[in-house]
Amino acid sequence: MNEAALAAFGPAIEVCYDPSLVDDPERLRREVAQADALIVRNRTRVDLSLLDAAPKLRVVGRLGVGLENIDLEACAEKGVEVKPATGANTQSVVEYVIGAMLVLRRGAFASTKGVLAGDWPRAVLGAGGEIHGLTLGLLGFGSIAQAVARAASALGMKIAAFDPYLPEGDPAWSTAQSCDLEELLAIADVVSLHVPLTQTTKGLIGPNALAKMKPGALLINTARGGIVDEAALAAALREGKLAGAALDVFGNEPLDRTAAAVFDGCLNLILTPHIAGVTQPANIRVSQVTVENVLEVLTDASI
Incomplete structure (x- = not known):
């Protein structure tokens, strides 16, 4: 996290800031034994075992918004509040998706090396496409997806979305065509994922869903690994069923050589290491919001 944000805790709150604790579970358990608050990113498993080691814990601050690494039910049973940094990294994700x-x-x-070597592939590279007039399909239509929709609309895209949990009367639907999943996959030129990883969404974009996507479509996943069947996606790319994809998240992270081999031979593919929501400005915002969230709980005399 951005260390400067820790100054807001002031002298009255003792802070142990040590990013290496995530890789040393035993030492982490010793450190949380007297802790009133814990701040984590996505790699720390806040499970029952860790909660049992922290009997004084009152709040978990999440540097981000994904909560699949935190046992919410166990936290609720133990009276531990969970505070994600909602909204703090939205702009970074929006710019990643649009980019x-x-x-x-x-x-x-990707032509710089060739141009410097004397190549001049103007005819080939001049045949690229535009996003203006295309349909952006958003799987999930929460706050981040709605922000993506606003940016894409400003660039002339049409917006469609599938979100069975967003009420029909929600004002957000005035900006997007509401679709079921099959319709969304069929009409979208670009499909961008914005759903959590759950039993319902695990493997959701697999062979069947990919087969229903519009030929030549693009797929972008900044949500969570495990939602996309990576082998099926790689096959769709190699066969030319899809025109390209961008993945920021993977079923196994970090992505090792063995897992990455599934993408051998795939063209027009962008792979990044879970950083869509991580930029320098976003990290500052996320850190500040997380500290504020934790302080709000620690200074609430009613708790």
Whole structure:
């Protein structure tokens, strides 16, 4: 996290800031034994075992928004509040999604080495596409997806979304065509995922869903690994069923050589190490919001 944000705790609160604790579970358990608060990113498993080691714990601050690494039921049973940094990294994710669409659709931004070597592939690279007029399909239509929709609309895209949990009367639907999943996959030129990893969404974008996508479509996943069947996606890319994809999250993280081998031979593919919501400005915002969230609980005399 951004260390400067820790100053807001002031002298009255003792802070142990040690990012290496995530890789040393036993030492982490010793450190949380007297802790009133714990701040984590996505790699620390806040499970019953860790909670049992922290009997004084009152709040878990999450540097981000994904909560699949935190046992919410166990936290509730023990009276531990869970505070994600909601909204703090939205802009970073929005810019990642828009940027990925532009790069994948245009297909012209990996030519520097060739141009410097004297190549001049103007005819090939001049045949790229645009996103204006295309349909962006958003799987999940929460706050981040709605922000993506606003940015994409400003660039002339049409917006469609599938979200069975967003009420029909929600004002957000005035900005997007509401679809079921099959319709969304069929009409979208770009499908961007914005759902949590649950038993319902695990493997949701597998062979069947990919087969229903529009030929030549793009897929972008900044949500969670495990939602996309990576082998099936790689096959769709190699066979030319899809025109490209951008993955920021994977079923196993970090992605090792063995897991990455499934993507051998795939063209127009962007792979990044779970950083869509991580930029320098976003990290500052996320850190500040997390500290504020934790302080709010620690200074609430009623707790």
